[in-house]
Amino acid sequence: MRLEHKVALITGGTSGIGEATAVLFGKEGASVTITGRDEKRGHAVAEKITNDGGKAIFIRADVRNAEECRRAVDETLRVFARLDILFNNAGVFYPHTTLDCTEEEWDLQMDVNLKGTFLMAKAALPHMIEQRCGVIINNSSGWGIAGGDAAVAYCASKGGVVLLTKAMAIDHGRQGIRVNCICPGDVDTPMLPEDARLRGLKWEDYLAGCANRPLGRIGTTDEIAKAALFLASGDSSFMTGAALVVDGGGLAD
Amino acid sequence: MAGKQLDGKTAVITGGAGGIGRATALLFASEGAAVGIVDLNPERGQEVVREISIAGGRAIFESANVTRSADCRRVVERTLHEFGGIHILFNNAGIIRRASAVEISEEDWDAVMAVNVKSVFLMSREVIPIMARAEGGSIINTASGWGLAGGARAVAYCASKGAVVLLTKAMAIDHGRQKIRVNCICPGDTDTAMLRSEARQLGEAEDRFLAESAGRPLGRVGKPEEIARAALYLASDAASFVTGAALVVDGGGLAGSG
Numbered sequence: 046m047r048l049e050h051k052v053a054l055i056t057g058g059t060s061g062i063g064e065a066t067a068v069l070f071g072k073e074g075a076s077v078t079i080t081g082r083d084e085k086r087g088h089a090v091a092e093k094i095t096n097d098g099g100k101a102i103f104i105r106a107d108v109r110n111a112e113e114c115r116r117a118v119d120e121t122l123r124v125f126a127r128l129d130i131l132f133n134n135a136g137v138f139y140p141h142t143t144l145d146c147t148e149e150e151w152d153l154q155m156d157v158n159l160k161g162t163f164l165m166a167k168a169a170l171p172h173m174i175e176q177r178c179g180v181i182i183n184n185s186s187g188w189g190i191a192g193g194d195a196a197v198a199y200c201a202s203k204g205g206v207v208l209l210t211k212a213m214a215i216d217h218g219r220q221g222i223r224v225n226c227i228c229p230g231d232v233d234t235p236m237l238p239e240d241a242r243l244r245g246l247k248w249e250d251y252l253a254g255c256a257n258r259p260l261g262r263i264g265t266t267d268e269i270a271k272a273a274l275f276l277a278s279g280d281s282s283f284m285t286g287a288a289l290v291v292d293g294g295g296l297a298d
Numbered sequence: 299m300a301g302k303q304l305d306g307k308t309a310v311i312t313g314g315a316g317g318i319g320r321a322t323a324l325l326f327a328s329e330g331a332a333v334g335i336v337d338l339n340p341e342r343g344q345e346v347v348r349e350i351s352i353a354g355g356r357a358i359f360e361s362a363n364v365t366r367s368a369d370c371r372r373v374v375e376r377t378l379h380e381f382g383g384i385h386i387l388f389n390n391a392g393i394i395r396r397a398s399a400v401e402i403s404e405e406d407w408d409a410v411m412a413v414n415v416k417s418v419f420l421m422s423r424e425v426i427p428i429m430a431r432a433e434g435g436s437i438i439n440t441a442s443g444w445g446l447a448g449g450a451r452a453v454a455y456c457a458s459k460g461a462v463v464l465l466t467k468a469m470a471i472d473h474g475r476q477k478i479r480v481n482c483i484c485p486g487d488t489d490t491a492m493l494r495s496e497a498r499q500l501g502e503a504e505d506r507f508l509a510e511s512a513g514r515p516l517g518r519v520g521k522p523e524e525i526a527r528a529a530l531y532l533a534s535d536a537a538s539f540v541t542g543a544a545l546v547v548d549g550g551g552l553a554g555s556g
Contacts, residue, residue: 258474284528
């Protein structure tokens with residue numbers, strides 16, 4: 046097992062990529078704290094991990110709120126006594142151009158996707174610095190590197206995550222902390238059919254568009270979880286400040 | 299993860315007799331792969347084969363100059379003959395000449411481009427049809443941090459590694475539908491004979507040069523094993539949705555503008 050004796054905190058862990066990563070990290074021996082806003086789903090994921098013989102707790106927390114971020118970290122330390130891995134994965138997406146994106150939708154995406162990453166890192170870093178080791182993984186997006194249509198706030202927030210990752214890597218490398226991000230392409234999560242619905246597209250047509258990349262398919266949540274595992278484990282010990290693109294070749298052209 | 303990550307796979311590794319190539323050959327073999335080691339240096343190459351055999355792994359060495367298409371063909375034929383397939387190709391052979399455009403000779407320019415870029419094309423051209431007939435494969439090219447950002451007195455090297463990054467993406471596009479993934483690694487300064495040779499080429503003291511190389515967020519140079527583990531990730535099924543990517547493994551060297 047590659048994460049034995051490690052403690053991981055995963056935001057947005059109640060579904061999609063967060064859930065898959067929580068399950069994989071649990072299987073690899075890590076004790077896992079899952080945070081999210083959906084209590085029912087959060088407890089279900091924690092239970093799934095516990096039933097598989099792993100250790101997991103769910104903490105209801107909104108990453109937009111600094112106090113709730115601190116509480117998630119404190120509670121993790123109280124239960125598991127340390128914090129080695131922070132996966133900032135919570136994210137929201139609304140497909141809008143600048144003209145039809147409301148200020149509220151702009152704020153929501155920037156606050157969850159970008160400020161939430163900052164707030165969680167701010168809460169976790171002092172403990173990692175004290176331990177002299179730690180790994181932060183931020184979930185960015187292919188649309189944090191290249192622009193996409195009708196996704197202004199999402200693109201801005203995810204571009205922000207890529208550069209926040211690099212800036213934090215520079216500040217905390219000498220303290221033994223590695224900070225990297227993952228840039229997934231379209232992945233089989235609840236976010237995808239929701240996007241199709243909001244754009245008024247037929248699912249089959251939408252999916253065909255998403256699959257139009259060199260590998261000819263969308264990704265699975267497990268494939269992103271495995272990238273997170275690589276970045277969380279000692280296998281990536283010389284990596285920091287990197288953006289790991291996991292997108293079936295979507296950004297190659 | 300239970301079991302070995304490369305069980306049942308065959309890997310060909312160019313520049314496999316030393317540094318990153320050697321570390322990767324040892325790691326891939328310990329993860330269950332049969333390894334074809336390709337290098338100009340037969341003594342060191344055979345030594346890596348011995349190391350792998352002693353550890354209970356399977357490996358062969360083929361002496362070859364990967365800038366020659368006939369040599370590349372011979373390497374592939376021998377590997378197929380010995381192991382019956384090729385699932386992973388690690389195009390890792392590389393050289394560096396620390397010189398500006400004014401300083402470098404045309405011969406050195408050609409040599410750097412031939413070893414660092416053309417060999418990737420020649421080897422991939424031999425291996426892709428084999429991978430396409432099987433259930434796909436993984437090609438990994440060693441680019442460099444200097445394939446993404448420029449460096450002082452290294453014009454041919456930077457040009458060659460920039461070419462490797464884009465050759466990687468172009469091949470990923472062409473062969474993704476055949477389930478062949480093509481990625482590159484962009485290592486930062488790593489403790490190899492090549493890094494030490496740079497100090498000599500620049501006429502600098504080795505210890506001072508190495509200390510300067512450590513000037514990055516993690517405060518040290520990389521180890522060949524750390525690049526090998528990045529190659530393992532890209533070679534394994536854990537990276538099944540990764541293609542056309544440039545994996546930067548540089549202790550944070552490229553995170554800022556320096």
